[in-house]
Amino acid sequence: MTMEISVNGKQHKFEQDMSLMDLLHALALTEGRIAVEVNGEIVPRSQFAAQQINHQDKIEIVQAIGGG
């Protein structure tokens, strides 16, 4: 079964039963410094593999960019 999730404000479809780590792999985001919120809660890096992604989850993935 597929599920729909929001990643950085955009809708994405994935097969159900995936961890946050799987999602980051699918998005090619395993390198570099990022921080992730699932439904408004920060998920520590150590929990990426344990964090299950569910239908209609809202995920925010951020990085540091240039700013003053």
Add this chain to the structure above:
Amino acid sequence: MSLNQDKPLVVAGVEYQSRLIIGSGKYKDFEENLSALEASAAEMITVAIRRVNLGQNKDEPSLLEVISPERYTILPNTAGCYTAEDAVRTCRMARELLDGHKLVKLEVLGDQKTLYPNVTETLAAAEILVADGFDVMVYTSDDPLVAKRLEEIGCVAVMPLGAPIGSGLGIRNPYNIRMILENASVPIIVDAGVGTASDASIAMELGCDGVLMNTAIAEAQNPVLMASAMKKAVESGREAFLAGRMPRRLYASASSPIDGTFF
């Protein structure tokens, strides 16, 4: 031995030899930013926290690969936040991103045209962040009462604007900055408004502990040269402050003796 027996700038218990803090916005590329950073001799650099671009080329380096958190103190900001809630959320993301790093630059804006701080939201965010263990360097207006309140909340540095962000108008109200300085027991760092080297010197001559700038360097015709100019301006302003300037007089005071003239 150097003539200048200045103490280092201390923010949240960490010593900095440089009193200049620069931004990482508006540069042509990371390399130009890094060259400016090196020329400025700044040890602290601000960054913004934004969504990862999902379409982005994987091989493209990210900012923190070019400007290393091992070498520089990274100061994540809350630019773009208009509420305390968004600012607190941004700081928590930054802390996660930087492996528990506690130092943040809090700015909560009130209006897109002026980018003036929303002081009530700034105060609310500062309370939450300090209680949550952050070391908060806070951007604020040049209101001396608000500056004092932010210090009382527990901010580690108070950063009044000299003029609106990116305006380059210089220190528009030096008297307010002086009032803030008179009452302060945490570092006061002018943040925003500096346009050119003399503005940075004026801030330091007033007795500020440091200056934070982005656009003045990034939007100069030659950003790396301007970064070098700012380094000198901050240092010379600081030395002039420590040296203690002569009083202003309305009329002349001859530099050569009157006695001994032969005409």
